[in-house]
Amino acid sequence: MKPSIPTGTRDFSPGDVRRRQYILKTISTVFELYGYQPLETPSMENLTTLMGKYGDEGDRLIFKILNNGLNNPVKAEKTRAAFENVLTGKNDPNLTERALRYDLTIPFARYVVMHQNDLALPFRRYQMQPVWRADSPQRGRYREFWQCDADVVGSNSLINEAELLAIYREAFNRLGVPGIQVKINSRKILAGLAECCGAPELMADITVAIDKLDKIGMEGVEKELLERGLTEEQIRFITSYLAIKGDTGAQLAEMASLLAGSDMAQRGITELQDTIALHNQLKNKDWDSQLVVDFTLARGLSYYTGIITEVSTTAVKMGSIGGGGRYDDLTGLFGLKGLSGVGISFGIDRIYDVMTELNLYPDTLATSTKVIFVNIEAEAAPAILGYVARLRQAGIASEYYPDKAKFDKQMKYADKRNIPFVGIVGSDELAASVITLKDMRNGEQKKLNAAEIVDFLSKAQ
Amino acid sequence: MKPSIPTGTRDFSPGDVRRRQYILKTISTVFELYGYQPLETPSMENLTTLMGKYGDEGDRLIFKILNNGLNNPVKAEKTRAAFENVLTGKNDPNLTERALRYDLTIPFARYVVMHQNDLALPFRRYQMQPVWRADSPQRGRYREFWQCDADVVGSNSLINEAELLAIYREAFNRLGVPGIQVKINSRKILAGLAECCGAPELMADITVAIDKLDKIGMEGVEKELLERGLTEEQIRFITSYLAIKGDTGAQLAEMASLLAGSDMAQRGITELQDTIALHNQLKNKDWDSQLVVDFTLARGLSYYTGIITEVSTTAVKMGSIGGGGRYDDLTGLFGLKGLSGVGISFGIDRIYDVMTELNLYPDTLATSTKVIFVNIEAEAAPAILGYVARLRQAGIASEYYPDKAKFDKQMKYADKRNIPFVGIVGSDELAASVITLKDMRNGEQKKLNAAEIVDFLSKAQ
Incomplete structure (x- = not known):
């Protein structure tokens, strides 16, 4: 018998572990400097905790754990009924009632709701643990991979946004990753754009299309918007939105004028201005605090409602290596309303690849x-x-x-x-x-x- | 919906994480001082890698992962056949082909076999990861818990045993756990005892019975041996074995004379003597190097073949907080013969409880x-x-x-x-x-x- 490991999983040999630990330790040291505290949740969650939180595609990609003792003859009838459900694509607690963690955000929300009476709010936590997804493995995509998140729940202050953006700077500075670019935008401005177009219900379509500007160019975006049902006039408005360039101050002023018809957009612009100002007050001579306002930034996850951010490096061709944003009602999923949260995530696997490509690890790690x-x-x-x-x-x-x-x-x-x-x-x-x-x-x-x-x-x- | 977590799993709040990290970091620092290197293996292994390695009871307690896409109509016939197999207690790769790690030793053996061409032998590795068992949860027993192992493979030298015993001393000394007692014995002496009794096939019965001496006393052990089919004469011999007391030198000399008829036992006694001598040469003024020879020590796991060890503290009532031993042919399970291994394990959950009870954490951890x-x-x-x-x-x-x-x-x-x-x-x-x-x-x-x-x-x- 020739042993192997499941597709999409990896053994981490000593050198790999040392390099990954170096990254995780560097980031966690920065999290701690900003008052974030470590949290660990179980690898298994109840299937009911996870289902329906990640969309249909997400539900499909959750790894479910088989209940034990299925050969118990007393339960045979229920087990057979469960089999029939599975054949039609339904989950059945008589076959599987637990599943592997799919991300760190839902378990965090679940934890906050379960511990709401003991937690001192605002609660700042970081979490660095593996997650599992039954995705088709490909280069850079694994079925077991690490997430590394910091979130604060129970505070509406933009100081949190400013500090989280500073954490990105500080961590990547300590890791020595060059060419770091931290982009920010606000979901409120995107919502305002849709509103000013007279198509608030098409916000998702608009953002999906403009998110692709880098890849497909302006003509491609216009074509996609047309296909998604926007009128020529609406598309002209969106084109003028996308044309806004220049330094941060000028950009924000021009946007305020373009989206003058939307209170939501004005709030988004003010929040961006305030966040940038607070972030600059946190500046530190060790790192460049420049933030890039990018009105095309959308972030896929639908629960964001405020400032959103994404980090990349100009030094290596490799999508985003981090991202996050504010979500107004995450714990509402578990019955606790009115708690706002904001968080960021580090893409550990990609950061590992960037650092390997640029040979950024200390020699003493070997x-x-x-x-x-x-x-x-x-x-x-x-x-x-x-x-x-x-x-x-x-x-x-x-x-x-x-x-x-x-x-x-x-x-x-x-x-x-x-x-x-x-x-x-x-x-x-x-x-x-x-x-x-x-x-x-x-x-x-x-x-x-x-x-x-x-x-x-x-x-x- | 009131959220909860699966029975037998735990959330680790910030204070818990800090205390556990403190323990793991202290132990890993000592592992590194002795040249052990970190390894991490996937949480999921192929079911075929795990099945049949932990006995029938172990097989039953392995958490299996449901394959995804079971509602695929093309596979319906095979899926139905798999259901029938599951009802009769058989695993079927059409329903489940992956499972959660059950311990760290089998994945280590699997890793060594897969990487045999790149590994520099002897290979010293440590591994600190969670494992999962579908056991009935009870006080101190969880379905997800951490193991913390150090093993060396590819060396027959007793220097390894001596160093691993020193690692126990050094780690518990650094953690500040008082009353540490490190017991050692050799499976060769236990085999020699069975041999001298004329009942080599009853070695397991003999060791199970004498392992209970602490709990059930000499009379209890005699009763159990009788029930397990040993004759009065054999039991008298075992009683004289158990009566050997005194300082280490005297104990070993007396045992050598009692088991004079067994070459195997003589080899075991020599190995114990040599290990103790080597361990004393590694002594360090920071810690007490005293080892306790305990001929009743057996260690349940059947793959041990040489020196075995177990650690406890006299300061708290709490079974063993560590254990290990030498196994001659672990990688043989995966087709690589002739590689000897020796390892130890730290019982992280129990150490955590001991340190909490004795309040041994630094104040600055809070x-x-x-x-x-x-x-x-x-x-x-x-x-x-x-x-x-x-x-x-x-x-x-x-x-x-x-x-x-x-x-x-x-x-x-x-x-x-x-x-x-x-x-x-x-x-x-x-x-x-x-x-x-x-x-x-x-x-x-x-x-x-x-x-x-x-x-x-x-x-x-």
């Missing part, structure tokens, strides 16, 4: 082991075990090759493992109570005693 | 936010946003209460969140460019400017 002692002289074992104990006590990760083997084989092992130093204790070294320490990068060797090796390796890179 | 600025004076917003930006740049986690609200409400919030300092900027402070900083623990207040608050909070606990 291995934590700094020295390995070869095992060539049986008599040296007690001395070497004493050395590694002393090194570890000083916080230096150390190994002793456990089996007696050919010197060359052990050197190759050290090399393959990227361990920077090899310690050699043969009979001469043993007699003199010293270690020959070889730097694997340049071949240099030196003889050191126990105290000296601790001192040397504490400082060595 | 929150990472050091200061929150109240929001009482709208004019102060730009100044406060500048302060929090400056504090964050200095690595001090800071918050600005985002909404204007009553002073008392905001103070209560700070208190509930366990935030140690509150920053107040009213109109007076704003005019004087200072912050009134209140220590929430003792009520003390002082006025500081921006540079002073950074300096003060950098040093404050």
